[in-house]
Amino acid sequence: MTGVLGTLAEAWEEVRVHKTRVLLSLVGVFLAVFAMTSVTALGLMVAQVQQEVGEREGGRAATVAVSAYDPTTGLPAAGEEWDGAVADLVERYRITTAASISIGETLFRMPDGTVRVQTRRVSPNYGDLHRIEPVEGRWLREGDRANLSPSIVVNEAFLAALGFSDLSSRPTVVIGGPNPVRATVVGVVRAGWEQELIAYRIDRSAGPWDQAGTVDPATAMYTGPTTLELWVPAEQADQVIETVRHDLQLQLPGVQVDAYRMDPQGAEQTIAMLRLAIRGAGTVVLILGGLGVLNIGLVTVRQRIREIGVRRSFGATSGRIFAAVMLESVCATALAGLFAVGASIVLVRNLPLERLLNNGIPIADMPGFPVAAAVEGMVAATAVGALAGLLPAIIAVRAKVIDAIRF
Numbered sequence: 001m002t003g004v005l006g007t008l009a010e011a012w013e014e015v016r017v018h019k020t021r022v023l024l025s026l027v028g029v030f031l032a033v034f035a036m037t038s039v040t041a042l043g044l045m046v047a048q049v050q051q052e053v054g055e056r057e058g059g060r061a062a063t064v065a066v067s068a069y070d071p072t073t074g075l076p077a078a079g080e081e082w083d084g085a086v087a088d089l090v091e092r093y094r095i096t097t098a099a100s101i102s103i104g105e106t107l108f109r110m111p112d113g114t115v116r117v118q119t120r121r122v123s124p125n126y127g128d129l130h131r132i133e134p135v136e137g138r139w140l141r142e143g144d145r146a147n148l149s150p151s152i153v154v155n156e157a158f159l160a161a162l163g164f165s166d167l168s169s170r171p172t173v174v175i176g177g178p179n180p181v182r183a184t185v186v187g188v189v190r191a192g193w194e195q196e197l198i199a200y201r202i203d204r205s206a207g208p209w210d211q212a213g214t215v216d217p218a219t220a221m222y223t224g225p226t227t228l229e230l231w232v233p234a235e236q237a238d239q240v241i242e243t244v245r246h247d248l249q250l251q252l253p254g255v256q257v258d259a260y261r262m263d264p265q266g267a268e269q270t271i272a273m274l275r276l277a278i279r280g281a282g283t284v285v286l287i288l289g290g291l292g293v294l295n296i297g298l299v300t301v302r303q304r305i306r307e308i309g310v311r312r313s314f315g316a317t318s319g320r321i322f323a324a325v326m327l328e329s330v331c332a333t334a335l336a337g338l339f340a341v342g343a344s345i346v347l348v349r350n351l352p353l354e355r356l357l358n359n360g361i362p363i364a365d366m367p368g369f370p371v372a373a374a375v376e377g378m379v380a381a382t383a384v385g386a387l388a389g390l391l392p393a394i395i396a397v398r399a400k401v402i403d404a405i406r407f
Helices: 002-017 019-058 079-092 125-129 142-146 156-162 234-251 267-303 305-313 318-349 353-357 371-398 401-406
Strands: 063-069 097-110 113-122 151-155 172-175 181-189 198-202 220-222 227-231 256-261
Touching: 019 267, 019 318, 019 371, 063 234, 079 097, 079 234, 097 125, 097 198, 125 227, 151 156, 156 181, 156 198, 181 198, 234 256, 267 318, 267 371, 318 371
Parallel strands: 113 198, 151 181
Antiparallel strands: 063 227, 063 256, 097 113, 097 172, 097 220, 097 227, 151 198, 172 181
């Protein structure tokens, strides 16, 4: 242990004595590790953003969509029968995340007149399944089913059409029809085209405006049957599709049941290839920096050959000389790597990634800084120091004592 500590102390002392030369040789390593760490970290974050974008559209892996309708008339299955069959299915197979959605148009009384707005009646789990992150306010929750005033989540275009810029004044809007009701805007999301109005409502509630026989078809026109979305393990998706189709077909005789996987199935492979390409680019940059360290290390050994010969003549072993020369390079590059990783963390943590990568939408699972990127940067810096110091150390050991002293 004493010998190891002595060798490390000797290597560090050489770094201090030749600090100007070391600093010049480490500029390339610092920039290379900084670039590699930053690119790797940003690459992992970009991959996460791409994954969330895909999941906002098609759901998380794996999302199975189920719908049931009369093949003759095209009408959806009866509400009570459908709800009972779904509840039984979810309970029987212990599916933890299930969401329902029906898309159509609803009349809203806006300041400029009554307009039809694309409305999505969803269950609260729909937000988790599709990673919907409001830019302001909150998403729908179970308690909204019992509210006397319906809670709605709208997009920014809808809020602007109401004449509001934020939710500080608790904006409301009247849902028209024979039983008009004033709804409260509780959240804002970034969705749709610039001028497209979108609203989200709870799938069903206890309010009189949602009771059977009180919904005016002219007020709420839904373009298709309610779709059930199930979040299941990806490896069980095919089995779930067959089981769900079979069970619902038995419980809803005479009804056509469709089930299919709707999440983007190729996203994981694409993200993996993206991460691999980023790591490859970072490795190339780091190798270029390591070549600069190797070059300066070779020149330095030639300049210090007389010093090495004197040390050998006083009894320094070949192993001691080898370790001292190599560890000098390792200590220097490790220190450069530490500063580079620190600078990379400061840069990445202060970048407006949500605005640059995700159109201002909050990123649900964005890490503060990927630990893997920091570890890779330190390991790469140390490895480059070891490789760059290997050849100079071999040259120093092979130098003959007499020739080195006469140099």
